[in-house]
Amino acid sequence: MKEIGLYLHIPFCIQKCKYCDFVSDRQKNETIDSYVEALRKEMNIYSDRLSSHRVETIFIGGGTPSILDIKKIDEIVKELFKNFNISKSVEFTIESNPGTLTNDKLKKYNDIGINRLSMGLQSFNNDILRVIGRIHTKEDFINNYNAAREAGFKNINVDLIYGLPGQSLKDWEYTLHEVIRLNPEHISAYSLKIEEGTAFKRLLDENKLNLPSEEDDRKMYDLAIKLLEHHGIIQYEISNFSKLEYECKHNLIYWNNKEYLGLGVSAHSYINRCRYANTSDINEYISLMNEGRDAVISEEYKDKRDEIVETIFLGLRLNKGLNLELFENRFSTSIYDLYGEKIKRLVDLGLLYEEGNYIRLTRYGMDVSNQAFIEFL
Numbered sequence: 001m002k003e004i005g006l007y008l009h010i011p012f013c014i015q016k017c018k019y020c021d022f023v024s025d026r027q028k029n030e031t032i033d034s035y036v037e038a039l040r041k042e043m044n045i046y047s048d049r050l051s052s053h054r055v056e057t058i059f060i061g062g063g064t065p066s067i068l069d070i071k072k073i074d075e076i077v078k079e080l081f082k083n084f085n086i087s088k089s090v091e092f093t094i095e096s097n098p099g100t101l102t103n104d105k106l107k108k109y110n111d112i113g114i115n116r117l118s119m120g121l122q123s124f125n126n127d128i129l130r131v132i133g134r135i136h137t138k139e140d141f142i143n144n145y146n147a148a149r150e151a152g153f154k155n156i157n158v159d160l161i162y163g164l165p166g167q168s169l170k171d172w173e174y175t176l177h178e179v180i181r182l183n184p185e186h187i188s189a190y191s192l193k194i195e196e197g198t199a200f201k202r203l204l205d206e207n208k209l210n211l212p213s214e215e216d217d218r219k220m221y222d223l224a225i226k227l228l229e230h231h232g233i234i235q236y237e238i239s240n241f242s243k244l245e246y247e248c249k250h251n252l253i254y255w256n257n258k259e260y261l262g263l264g265v266s267a268h269s270y271i272n273r274c275r276y277a278n279t280s281d282i283n284e285y286i287s288l289m290n291e292g293r294d295a296v297i298s299e300e301y302k303d304k305r306d307e308i309v310e311t312i313f314l315g316l317r318l319n320k321g322l323n324l325e326l327f328e329n330r331f332s333t334s335i336y337d338l339y340g341e342k343i344k345r346l347v348d349l350g351l352l353y354e355e356g357n358y359i360r361l362t363r364y365g366m367d368v369s370n371q372a373f374i375e376f377l
């Protein structure tokens with residue numbers, strides 16, 4: 001059976017964070033009910049198409065899936081198991097916001113097979129949390145984190161952002177130390193990206209956003225890599241760190257350019273060399289499902305060369321690099337036959353290096369990775 005990952009998008013949040021451009025917003029209960037019903041219909045559409053696939057990972061993301069009441073999550077999970085062949089060893093993640101989790105919810109998640117919890121903390125500084133529009137305090141986070149451990153979660157991810165308005169290097173160091181003390185299995189640490197259409201973009205345009213310098217942003221990144229590694233939480237991708245054997249299997253599907261199905265508004269899929277995107281309009285999504293149609297608004301077929309280039313791009317994001325043996329098995333040709341000259345040039349320039357079965361970006365290569373990637377185009 002072919003392996004596949006499954007992503008399911010829940011586009012609801014209690015309030016919009018000032019930096020966030022993900023498809024998510026406050027919604028009335030009726031919309032939430034219709035949306036969950038629409039998800040059920042979309043699962044039915046894909047059930048037959050995926051009958052020869054085995055689902056190795058499930059990721060319920062958002063938005064804030066944890067604002068749904070537990071009956072709704074239970075319904076969604078039952079429907080997933082009814083429609084798809086789910087591996088017994090599935091990695092099953094749900095994203096959550098501190099302040100929206102309760103002991104009952106966490107226990108129920110665990111009972112129904114969700115075995116990985118992702119918690120968005122961003123910062124351990126309550127003033128910063130307020131400035132960026134989060135609904136919770138660091139105390140809410142600690143309470144929910146401890147409750148998750150009590151409920152039996154043995155695989156927890158914490159999302160952090162650095163380069164936030166008013167954030168100093170010392171403040172970031174404090175956040176890292178406090179999170180390390182809690183001992184999570186996985187940490188995602190993102191550099192703040194100012195996205196079009198967000199409250200932060202407007203403030204930046206009005207010169208009202210006090211951001212750390214580019215140099216401090218790089219120092220924060222370096223500090224995260226060093227400090228986390230010192231505590232056994234090793235960087236395995238540009239923004240992702242984990243203890244041994246706790247890399248996020250779902251995200252590895254993306255980075256290894258393998259197949260995934262995205263369900264829900266704005267979800268993306270990659271199946272049989274074709275990338276699909278669902279509509280980003282929640283009302284349109286619900287209407288399309290009610291009419292028995294799929295929600296795909298764009299599809300892009302990839303030929304073998306595209307697939308090769310994308311596999312190289314994505315593989316080089318990983319610290320391990322691109323696995324040459326897997327590459328050769330997948331494409332029945334050695335990467336050196338295709339790009340030998342280019343690889344040699346990038347090695348000479350100090351952007352790439354070869355080690356055993358892998359080619360990797362050097363630290364310099366990571367900083368200027370676009371240049372290395374362009375060579376393959």
Ligand SMILES: C[S@@+](CC[C@H](N)C(=O)[O-])C[C@H]1O[C@@H](n2cnc3c(N)ncnc32)[C@H](O)[C@@H]1O
Nearest residue numbers: 019020022062063064095120159190191192193
């Ligand atoms: C889209 S959220 C969904 C999970 C959950 N609602 C939360 O807030 O944690 C996933 C993560 O993306 C990161 N993120 C979202 N927008 C970002 C931005 N503009 N810059 C950097 N990181 C961002 C945050 O760390 C966030 O936790």
Ligand code: SF4
Nearest residue numbers: 013016017020062063
């Ligand atoms: S960061 Fe998370 S909680 Fe904040 S608006 Fe985006 S999806 Fe919602």
